Amino acid sequence: MSKAEQTRQRIIQETAVLFNTKGYSATSLSDIEAVTGLTKGSVYGNFKSKDEVVVEVFKYNAASRDKALKTALSKTTNPLDALVTMVNFYRKSLAMVDKSGGCPMLNAATEADDHLLFLKETVQHHFLAWQQVVINIIESGQAQGLFRSEISPKSYASLFIMLIEGGILLARSLNDKNHLDLALDRLLKIIEDEIRID
Numbered sequence: 001m002s003k004a005e006q007t008r009q010r011i012i013q014e015t016a017v018l019f020n021t022k023g024y025s026a027t028s029l030s031d032i033e034a035v036t037g038l039t040k041g042s043v044y045g046n047f048k049s050k051d052e053v054v055v056e057v058f059k060y061n062a063a064s065r066d067k068a069l070k071t072a073l074s075k076t077t078n079p080l081d082a083l084v085t086m087v088n089f090y091r092k093s094l095a096m097v098d099k100s101g102g103c104p105m106l107n108a109a110t111e112a113d114d115h116l117l118f119l120k121e122t123v124q125h126h127f128l129a130w131q132q133v134v135i136n137i138i139e140s141g142q143a144q145g146l147f148r149s150e151i152s153p154k155s156y157a158s159l160f161i162m163l164i165e166g167g168i169l170l171a172r173s174l175n176d177k178n179h180l181d182l183a184l185d186r187l188l189k190i191i192e193d194e195i196r197i198d
Contacts, residue, residue: 008046011036011053012060019057021101024111024119051118058119061104062126068093073133079141083191086134087184090164094171094180103168105130131157138195147195156195163187 001009014036019027029050032043047053072089076082097103105126112119134157141147167183170176 004046007038007042008056011038011043011046012056015053016057016061016064017100019054020061020104020107024054024058024108024116051116054116055119055122058104058108058122059126061100062108065104066126066129069133073137078146079137079144080146080191080196082137083134083141083195084188086137086160087187087191090168091181091184094168094177097168098172102172103165106165106169127161131161133157134160141195146197148197151195156190159190160187 011032015027015032018031018035022031029040029043032038032050032053033040036043043053047056069086069089072085073082076085101107105123108116108119108123109127112123131154135153138147138151138153138156142149142151142153163183163186167180170179170183
C-alpha cells in the first residue's frame with residue numbers, strides 16, 4: 001500500500017466513529033482535521049471532496065458491521081442456526097452500536113434520504129446486500145427441506161431488516177434495550193411459527 005493509500009485509509013478509520021456519532025452532514029472539515037491531525041490540504045489531497053469522504057467512511061462503517069455478522073454466520077451449521085445466530089448477533093451487539101454512535105446503516109439511511117442524496121445509492125446497495133444474505137439463508141433452508149417452500153424469502157428478508165432496524169431505533173431513541181429485545185423475540189417467533197418446518 002502506497003503512502004497516499006495509507007493516509008487515505010487512516011482518514012477513513014480515524015473519522016469513522018466521528019461521522020457515525022456526529023452525523024455525516026454535521027461533521028465538518030475542521031472536525032476531520034482535529035481528529036486526524038492532518039491539514040485541509042492533506043485531506044483534499046486524498047479525496048476530491050467531503051462528499052467522497054462521507055461515502056468512503058460509510059462504506060467502512062457498513063463493512064465493519066458486515067464483517068462481524070459474516071464471522072458470526074460462518075460458525076453456524078445450518079440455515080436455521082444461521083437465522084437464529086443473526087438475531088442473537090443483534091441482541092449482543094447493541095452495546096457496540098451504542099459505543100460507535102449508533103447503527104451505521106440507520107444513521108446513514110436517515111441522512112441520505114433527506115439531504116445527502118449522493119449517499120443514497122451506496123446506502124441502498126448495502127441494505128440490498130444485507131437483504132440478499134437473508135434471502136440466501138432462507139432459500140438454502142428451503143432447498144434442504146428445513147423451511148416452508150411457500151414463503152417468500154425476499155419478503156421475510158425485508159421483515160428481518162425492518163424489525164432489527166426498528167428495534168435498534170427505538171432502543172436507542174428511548175434508551176431502553178427492551179424495544180430491541182421485543183423485536184428480536186418476535187423474529188424468533190416468526191422463525192419458529194412461519195419459516196421452519198416442524
